[in-house]
Amino acid sequence: MSNDTRNLQAYRASLLHFHADPAFAADAHAWHEDGLLVVEDGRVHAAGDYARLAPALPPGTPIEDYRGKIITPGFIDTHLHFPQTDMIASPAPGLLPWLETYTFPTERRFADPVHARATAEFFLDELLRNGTTTALVYCTVHKESVDALFEASAARNLRMAGGKVLMDRHCPDFLRDTPDMRESEALIQRWHNKGRSMYAITPRFAPTSSEAQLAATGELARAYPDTFIQTHVSENQDECAWVGELYPQQRSYLHVYEHYGLMRPRAMFGHCIWLDDTDFARLADTGSAIAHCPTSNLFLGSGLFDIARADEARALVSLGTDVGAGTSFSMLQTMNEAYKVARLKGSYLPALRMFYLATLGAARSMGLEGTIGNFAPGAEADFIVLDPKATPLMARRTAGSGSLEETLFALALLGDDRAVRATYAAGRLVHERESS
Ligand SMILES: [Zn+2]
Secondary structure: OOHHHOOEEEEEEEEEEEOOOOOOOOOOEEEEEEEEEEEEOOEEEEEEEHHHHHHHOOOOOOEEEEEEEEEEEOEEEEEEEHHHHHHOOOOOOOHHHHHHHHHHHHHHHHHOHHHHHHHHHHHHHHHHHOOEEEEEEEOOOOHHHHHHHHHHHHHOOOOEEEEOEEOOOOOOHHHOOOOOOHHHHHHHHHHOOOOOEEEEEEEOOHHHOOHHHHHHHHHHHHHOOOOEEEEEEOOOHHHHHHHHHHOOOOOOHHHHHHHOOOOOOOEEEEEOOOOOHHHHHHHHHHOOEEEEOHHHHHHHOOOOOOHHHHHHOOOEEEEOOOOOOOOOOOHHHHHHHHHHHHHHOOOOOOHHHHHHHHOHHHHHHOOOEOOEOOOOOOOEOOEEEEOOOOOHHHHHHHHOOOOHHHHHHHHHHHOOHHHEEEEEEOOEEEEEOOOO
């Protein structure tokens, strides 16, 4: 078949992607040292060895040459706050003073659609610069912030999920909402599954929602079962004690959410640090997922997530930057800190596992396997070109690398946006770094 009638584009580089979790399956990853990714109409047509696939291409198919680089699926960040972009790296002794001093005044400005749109544009470009092609995003309580995020992501044709924050107590009057879900429902109808946009029902966390609001949120989640749910749970000990006072009748902090119908597939719980074994089992049994946010947990001094306990329960785990409490948009830097947190908890995170968590693991956590997260035929062609020699130090370290694991480990520990040579969304180039 001639290429005249088909919209084919091929990319030559080393290819890495996953079809299983390397913590639980042998041969969970595919690695093609001299590989070829073939994209047709924004979707993966084939991924494999160059020597096998190149001869089968129709004559005239363009091949972009990225030899020496590594192509992986685009990173997926399962927890961050776009309105907090401008307050990243703000000093405060702990979560609650940080919310009072920086977060609430910053979020107030998102009632203004012009400010919201400008911030959304910068935020999405920063994600793409860091190789993140999908994210699960908190907006503010203002519907204007949701419209701004989805208008800007639709303009870039990104697979993006987000939603309006719900809170109706223990917050300033200017950010206070009500248990009335009509505004959220209208946003679901406007944005959910429109193009590549997906809606997330977003109660901030149990202390800032009344029981009436959590009950209404649960009803909305039942009425729209393929929307996402996102919230925070068991981030630090003061917060856990506060939830114990507010909801004395519930077995645990996490159980508050289960009581109101907020644990189900596509529910994403940020942090999950101070959980007990029953909580981890409930996450696994309900198909809910964990967003582990190590840079944020270290920054706020919240605590150390225990990935071994989550794995023991077979709970779904993914990685989030949690910007603005997180200190980097880079999923590579997030892996770096996840590795150190695991060490402090006495476990070990291989680089292959970390790349899994940031790609297919996150897609599974979001119920999006087959759509994004690997190079299965028919998947949306969201992919990135990583340069393991992006800096002089990385080049020197990588030259001495004896294995794929070593190369990926150095990339995760030393890399950041400088290591992202190019980012593609649905087969279209959406970020390109000038080569040095
Ligand atoms: Zn957060």
